[in-house]
Amino acid sequence: MQKSEHDCIKLVPLFDHLPDEDVDKIEAIITHKHYAAGESLFLDGDDLDTLMIVANGQVKVSKIAANGREQLLYLLQTGDFDGEGALFQDKTHTSSAVALIPTAVCQISRKNFQKLLSQSPSISMNLINEFGQRISSLEKRTTEAATESVEARIGSYLVETGASLDKDTFKLPIKKKDLAIYLGTTPETVSRKLTDFESKGWISQGPQKQIKLLDKDALVLLD
Amino acid sequence: MQKSEHDCIKLVPLFDHLPDEDVDKIEAIITHKHYAAGESLFLDGDDLDTLMIVANGQVKVSKIAANGREQLLYLLQTGDFDGEGALFQDKTHTSSAVALIPTAVCQISRKNFQKLLSQSPSISMNLINEFGQRISSLEKRTTEAATESVEARIGSYLVETGASLDKDTFKLPIKKKDLAIYLGTTPETVSRKLTDFESKGWISQGPQKQIKLLDKDALVLLD
DNA sequence: CGCTATGTTGATTCTTCTCAAGTGCCGTGG
DNA sequence: CCACGGCACTTGAGAAGAATCAACATAGCG
Numbered sequence: 294m295q296k297s298e299h300d301c302i303k304l305v306p307l308f309d310h311l312p313d314e315d316v317d318k319i320e321a322i323i324t325h326k327h328y329a330a331g332e333s334l335f336l337d338g339d340d341l342d343t344l345m346i347v348a349n350g351q352v353k354v355s356k357i358a359a360n361g362r363e364q365l366l367y368l369l370q371t372g373d374f375d376g377e378g379a380l381f382q383d384k385t386h387t388s389s390a391v392a393l394i395p396t397a398v399c400q401i402s403r404k405n406f407q408k409l410l411s412q413s414p415s416i417s418m419n420l421i422n423e424f425g426q427r428i429s430s431l432e433k434r435t436t437e438a439a440t441e442s443v444e445a446r447i448g449s450y451l452v453e454t455g456a457s458l459d460k461d462t463f464k465l466p467i468k469k470k471d472l473a474i475y476l477g478t479t480p481e482t483v484s485r486k487l488t489d490f491e492s493k494g495w496i497s498q499g500p501q502k503q504i505k506l507l508d509k510d511a512l513v514l515l516d
Numbered sequence: 517m518q519k520s521e522h523d524c525i526k527l528v529p530l531f532d533h534l535p536d537e538d539v540d541k542i543e544a545i546i547t548h549k550h551y552a553a554g555e556s557l558f559l560d561g562d563d564l565d566t567l568m569i570v571a572n573g574q575v576k577v578s579k580i581a582a583n584g585r586e587q588l589l590y591l592l593q594t595g596d597f598d599g600e601g602a603l604f605q606d607k608t609h610t611s612s613a614v615a616l617i618p619t620a621v622c623q624i625s626r627k628n629f630q631k632l633l634s635q636s637p638s639i640s641m642n643l644i645n646e647f648g649q650r651i652s653s654l655e656k657r658t659t660e661a662a663t664e665s666v667e668a669r670i671g672s673y674l675v676e677t678g679a680s681l682d683k684d685t686f687k688l689p690i691k692k693k694d695l696a697i698y699l700g701t702t703p704e705t706v707s708r709k710l711t712d713f714e715s716k717g718w719i720s721q722g723p724q725k726q727i728k729l730l731d732k733d734a735l736v737l738l739d
Numbered sequence: 740c741g742c743t744a745t746g747t748t749g750a751t752t753c754t755t756c757t758c759a760a761g762t763g764c765c766g767t768g769g
Numbered sequence: 770c771c772a773c774g775g776c777a778c779t780t781g782a783g784a785a786g787a788a789t790c791a792a793c794a795t796a797g798c799g
Contacts, residue, residue, distance in 0.1 A: 356659045360668065360739040364659040387652060410641065417640040418633065424647040429610060431654035436579045436587040438661040439700025443787065445583065470745065477662025482787060484747055501796095516583040666755065693777065705755060707779055 301325075301348035301399035304372040307419050315413050322405040328392040336389045343400045344376035350396025353471065356388040365475035368393075368467060374423075393467070441516070443478045447486050448512035450476060451496065455506050465502040525622070527595040528569050530642050538636050545628040550620050557613040557621070564609045566623040567599035573619025576694065579611040588698040591616075591690060597646075616690075664739070666701045670709050671735035673699060674719065678729050688725040 302308050302319055311319075325348075328334060334345065334352060352369040366388055369375060375390065401409070410417050437446055450472070455461055465472060473480045490496045495508040506512070525531050525542055534542075548571075551557060557568065557575060575592040589611055592598060598613065624632070633640050660669055673695070678684055688695065696703045713719045718731040729735070 356655065358659050358663040359672075359736070360664060362663040364663050366655055366658070388655070407641075410644075411637045414634045414637065414640065417637065417644065418630075421633070421640065421643055421647065424644065424651065427651055428647065428654065431651065431658060432579065432589055432611070435589070435654060435658050435661060436581050438658060440581040440585040440587050441583060449582075468745070479788060480746065481748085481789085485787095488747085513582070691777070702756060703778070704757085704780085708755095711779085 301346050301397075304348060305346050305374060306372065307346075307374060307423055308416065309419065311413070311415060315416070318409065318412070319401075322401055322409065323399045324401075326398050326400060328396045328398070330392055330394050330396075332392050334390040334392060334396075334398070335386050337386055339386045341376065341384050341386045342403045344374060344403070344406050346374040346399045346401075347371055348397040348399050350398075351393040351466070352390050352396055352398075353393050353467075354388050354390045355474070363474050364477065365471055368475075438477055443476065443482055444486055444489075445515040446476045446478070447483060448490070448495075448515040451490075451504060451506060452509050452512050455504075455509070461509075462503065462505040465504060469502070527571060528597060529595065530569070530597060530646055531639065532642065534636070534638060538639070541632065541635070542624075545632070546622045546624055548620065548622055551615040551618070553615055553617050553619075555615050557615060557619075558609050559612045560609055562609045564599065564607050565626045567597060567626070567629050569597040569622045569624075570594055571620040571622050573621075574616040574689075575613050575619055575621075576616050576690075577611050577613045578697070586697050587700065588694055591698075661700055666699065666705055667709055667712075668738040669699045669701075670706060671713070671718075671738040674713075674727060674729060675732050675735050678727075678732070684732075685726065685728040688727060692725070 301323070302316055308316065308319060328350070335341075337357065347369045349371050351371075352373075352375075353365060354367040354369060354375060355363050355365045357363055367373070367375070369390075410420070437449065441449075454466070455463055467475070469483050470480045473483045476483070487496070487498060490512070491498055493511070495506075495511045497505045497507060499505065525539055525546070531539070531542060551573070558564075560580060570592045572594050574594075575596075575598075576588060577590040577592060577598060578586050578588045580586055590596070590598070592613075633643070660672065664672075677689070678686055690698070692706050693703045696706045699706070710719070710721060713735070714721055716734070718729075718734045720728045720730060722728065
């Protein structure tokens with residue numbers, strides 16, 4: 294077993310602060326898999342019977358609405374996991390996932406994961422906690438999508454992305470086309486609003502999706 | 517202790533299928549509270565240190581967006597619970613709750629609930645499962661809010677509400693004003709679209725928020 | 740060095756919000 | 770029991786935001 298394969302356990306907040314014996318237990322039931330850029334991890338409708346943790350890379354999780362339009366739900370980074378909530382029922386995926394760059398994932402089968410949870414209360418606690426945060430973040434997004442203008446959503450996205458990277462100058466982690474999908478708008482509108490923000494002196498755009506935040510307050514206060 | 521007070525434990529899917537001894541444990545740490553219609557259960561920013569279960573009644577949970585507009589997140593019915601995901605961290609509520617009709621709730625303090633979880637793995641499992649379903653439903657709503665037209669959202673809402681009540685003729689469970697907030701639109705638009713649906717023969721509206729679904733396919737296929 | 744996908748810019752159209760006025764319903768209090 | 774006041778709802782006209790369609794520019798990749 295290589296070093297990198299241990300990493301996914303150490304990387305996931307889910308398995309943080311666990312005694313060594315728990316880590317060993319987890320090691321034993323994990324399987325590893327690699328995906329090339331563009332490769333699909335699962336599709337809407339696939340059987341859902343494993344918990345999937347991104348050890349390294351970037352995964353786009355999206356869902357197709359009734360009218361055929363795509364909605365980007367999550368961008369899973371190193372350390373993030375997916376397996377929805379249906380880990381305890383016989384369900385199918387309700388979304389699709391594609392690797393954006395070469396990606397390594399660790400997987401645990403539902404059966405093993407259930408056993409693990411029943412043995413280690415602290416993992417359950419971590420999981421409940423993690424789910425809770427995800428619920429909060431989805432609630433926030435639902436609220437924003439339903440009540441705020443596209444302009445305001447783009448503004449918040451820029452500031453939040455900067456904050457999560459802890460930088461005021463950064464490279465957009467996804468293509469503008471995908472960003473448009475994520476924010477529930479179109480590439481044209483994203484392009485226009487960014488130019489608009491730049492002309493107002495709130496950001497500056499460099500080559501290669503470089504963004505520099507100049508006036509975060511203005512971006513957050515948009516309506 | 518009255519009969520009704522036992523009920524909240526029996527009512528909540530969270531505490532389903534538990535051995536009697538677990539039920540007794542839970543009984544011991546629950547407190548009960550009653551709210552009149554219009555009374556507030558908690559406000560955005562309040563300390564969050566209890567899990568709250570609706571034993572009887574109806575509670576509106578909403579959130580105020582940055583621009584001041586309200587977004588209805590959940591309509592908690594008998595058996596539903598709230599306490600966000602932050603049950604394990606020192607956090608504050610990120611939403612507000614108001615009783616719509618006289619409502620009885622059962623509460624468990626964070627501390628006691630944590631103890632309970634660490635002792636009973638099956639409660640943890642139920643909770644994780646419940647959270648998972650909530651995540652799925654929020655993902656669905658985020659997708660709909662971001663990609664579908666107001667018209668389509670109203671159509672889906674009507675069909676889903678009918679399905680969950682198992683009837684084609686039903687009374688809207690909330691005021692149209694709140695429905696508008698829930699769907700991220702305005703009362704005017706809801707009113708217009710409903711008359712529009714009626715003129716197209718897809719629904720018929722009676723007095724007192726009565727709705728009769730006549731062509732569910734048409735309502736679902738809106739774009 | 741092209742080729743294809745991504746991104747930009749412009750013109751137009753459409754949906755939905757906003758503002759405004761008016762109707763009807765229901766509970767309170769006289 | 771009726772009158773009043775408030776709140777929900779409806780309907781109309783106008784404005785604004787964002788989507789769509791179309792042409793063009795650019796960048797990444799073989």
